Amino acid sequence: MIIIISMKNYYMDNAATTPLSKEALEAMMPYLTEEFGNASTIYMPGQRAKSAVENSRRTIAATINARPSEIYFTSGGSESDNWALVGAYEQARSALREKGLPGHIITDKIEHHAVLNTCGYLESRGVDVTYLDVDSQGNVNPGDVMAAIREDTILVSIMTANNEVGTIEPVKEIGEGLRKHQEKTGQRILFHTDAVQAYGHIALDVSGLNVDLMSSSAHKLNGPKGTGFLYMRRDITLPGFIHGGAQERGRRAGTENVPAIVGFARAAEIACGNIGTRMIRETEVRDHLINRLLNEIPGTVLNGSRESRLPNNINVCFPGTDGETLLLLLNEHSIYASAGSACASGSLEPSHVLMAMGLSKDEARASLRLTISHDTSMEDADCVADTLKQILSRLRNI
Ligand SMILES: *Cc1c(COP(=O)(O)O)cnc(C)c1O
Numbered sequence: 156m157i158i159i160i161s162m163k164n165y166y167m168d169n170a171a172t173t174p175l176s177k178e179a180l181e182a183m184m185p186y187l188t189e190e191f192g193n194a195s196t197i198y199m200p201g202q203r204a205k206s207a208v209e210n211s212r213r214t215i216a217a218t219i220n221a222r223p224s225e226i227y228f229t230s231g232g233s234e235s236d237n238w239a240l241v242g243a244y245e246q247a248r249s250a251l252r253e254k255g256l257p258g259h260i261i262t263d264k265i266e267h268h269a270v271l272n273t274c275g276y277l278e279s280r281g282v283d284v285t286y287l288d289v290d291s292q293g294n295v296n297p298g299d300v301m302a303a304i305r306e307d308t309i310l311v312s313i314m315t316a317n318n319e320v321g322t323i324e325p326v327k328e329i330g331e332g333l334r335k336h337q338e339k340t341g342q343r344i345l346f347h348t349d350a351v352q353a354y355g356h357i358a359l360d361v362s363g364l365n366v367d368l369m370s371s372s373a374h375k376l377n378g379p380k381g382t383g384f385l386y387m388r389r390d391i392t393l394p395g396f397i398h399g400g401a402q403e404r405g406r407r408a409g410t411e412n413v414p415a416i417v418g419f420a421r422a423a424e425i426a427c428g429n430i431g432t433r434m435i436r437e438t439e440v441r442d443h444l445i446n447r448l449l450n451e452i453p454g455t456v457l458n459g460s461r462e463s464r465l466p467n468n469i470n471v472c473f474p475g476t477d478g479e480t481l482l483l484l485l486n487e488h489s490i491y492a493s494a495g496s497a498c499a500s501g502s503l504e505p506s507h508v509l510m511a512m513g514l515s516k517d518e519a520r521a522s523l524r525l526t527i528s529h530d531t532s533m534e535d536a537d538c539v540a541d542t543l544k545q546i547l548s549r550l551r552n553i
Contacts, residue, residue: 211420235370242393320459321468330365355426
């Protein structure tokens, strides 16, 4: 007889992706089955699909205090980032050419690769990019942003919160600085923020933040993979990035992914609807786990800020160990975590984020990221802490 013992899984990699919630799936089901109409058609099923998309747009706009017409659905965070950066450049290009200037973008060294590699692409097209340093906790200094401004600066792109260490950036202050700069000099510099890790996890209000462009992705807040939005303030019109049909008011072609958009809106409604309680709960579990690791495993160092940190992020360095080995050992206990970002794992390169924060290569490689969810309990956190304690004392005794 075969006995199958089902072991509990500890999914501690919610910054990489999250499971689709039951509610989001339920909202999607009709549009995956009988309600398959193309939202661009004029007969009834098409119009029902269209109204599902427009209701979703209203729901999502309300979560960030935007207007529905400022929300453009995309295929996710990467596309939104690409569109914001490339679009900002293309919009400014002819004016720059007339003045004989290359164009300049200000970003920082700890952005997601969707921003960094798009900047690299724009550099290959002749644009200058300033990659600002961050401090040892991963904070961008708003003064550095202002000091880097040039006559041909067209865009600042600073993430709302970092995906590896959870540091929440001073987006509001940077937005204010750029607005004052415009009042003083007349120079309008667009401000984009990659809010993929922050949206649905901390409260966001686009008018309070003074941002022009904001990226988000559904699968980081219990929505489906492959959908997201770009918020674009009403007074700016970036050229389209995906060319084709007239969807999304002619700015983003492609038949709408109706089920995904509906699932995204449902997930966003839930995540943003109880954000206060969610933040308090996650922060408690986060701090409990951080405290246990710092207090009970000798030498442990917290990466990132203690205060200005996403409620779901724990990132620690266990000096003298190797993150990849830890991941494999944790995997044997059905604990799923990350060393650096998911996109960089499988490569031996140490995290660009931790390196920018001043860690050595060895310290960066000895770091582990645990990202919890609204359903991670104190008992789950205790089990992870106990297991890590065991693994580390074994590793260090060899
Ligand atoms: C996950 C992530 C992205 C990419 O989003 P996708 O929807 O997976 O393309 C971009 N930026 C940050 C900060 C992320 O965490």
